[in-house]
């Protein structure tokens with residue numbers, strides 16, 4: 137059975153070009169990039185090239201790129217650094233719809249005595265900039281707002297929010313893990329101080345990430361010890377993965393514009409195909425302003441987990457908007473923050489495409505998905 141992979145916001149396939157670029161560094165080119173000898177030196181050059189490629193994708197300077205182990209480490213580090221460099225400031229601003237890599241960390245700091253503002257969203261997941269303006273204060277150490285949401289794909293007004301933070305002299309971090317490679321980001325015009333990204337969302341392997349830190353922004357490392365990354369992140373560099381991430385960045389530079397258009401066309405075909413064929417369903421999120429690859433659809437009176445299991449039997453990989461916590465199916469914190477009605481939130485499914493999604497994949501899903509919902513509704517205890 138063919139696998140139809142529509143879970144690219146969870147993780148992506150490693151691009152063949154990325155794998156090919158990495159292999160020599162898992163084999164004969166095993167030197168340490170910090171070594172004085174030329175055997176290590178050639179490896180150091182590959183790390184430099186990867187750093188330049190990543191900087192070019194973001195409109196950054198190579199010196200502003202710190203390689204980390206993942207998006208979560210980058211997020212943790214950004215928050216840690218902002219608090220450590222400004223011990224006199226005791227307030228943090230983020231949103232109710234962040235990934236746990238930010239939300240749980242901020243809540244940890246709240247337990248340590250920090251004051252935290254969690255910005256709310258409306259029914260489409262949009263932030264209220266007046267609420268944000270009112271929350272910014274001289275005591276605010278950091279604003280951390282995701283560039284785009286992993287569950288519904290909404291893109292937030294990061295340009296405006298970063299500018300507002302700058303006007304108040306407040307540090308601004310954005311978790312751009314879902315946005316990089318899917319939507320243009322140019323740090324020459326976007327006044328963010330820090331930005332996080334993750335390799336495995338952009339066709340590089342799992343276990344490699346980046347924290348961008350703007351020149352001039354005071355920084356305190358999270359992982360201390362070695363001199364690597366100019367003393368900003370200890371640990372001998374994960375060379376093969378860094379090289380792979382550099383290649384993934386280069387592929388995004390070369391192909392993002394055309395891929396965005398193609399992926400959005402397939403996503404829209406898939407979404408409208410399902411909405412036309414299945415009664416009582418709706419799209420979660422802001423359809424006017426979201427990532428080109430993401431569709432989150434709520435099916436009334438069915439369990440998201442049951443949908444996923446039946447899709448799985450057809451070879452279709454997706455993910456749901458609810459998580460099994462202590463035996464009960466809780467709708468995700470994102471859908472709850474948006475106020476999606478209970479009987480819709482429970483039946484929410486995220487379909488996320490990539491450059492490798494084909495027309496045939498989409499046609500197969502449009503053909504087979506309606507039967508899944510029909511079967512589940514026929515046995516549902518809810519009244520339909």
Ligand code: PLP
Pocket residue numbers: 145146205206207208209211235237282284285286311313314334335336343344345
């Ligand atoms: N931030 C967002 C928005 C994400 O979607 C994810 C991964 O799902 C992360 C952070 C964490 O990235 P990583 O898996 O590289 O730690």
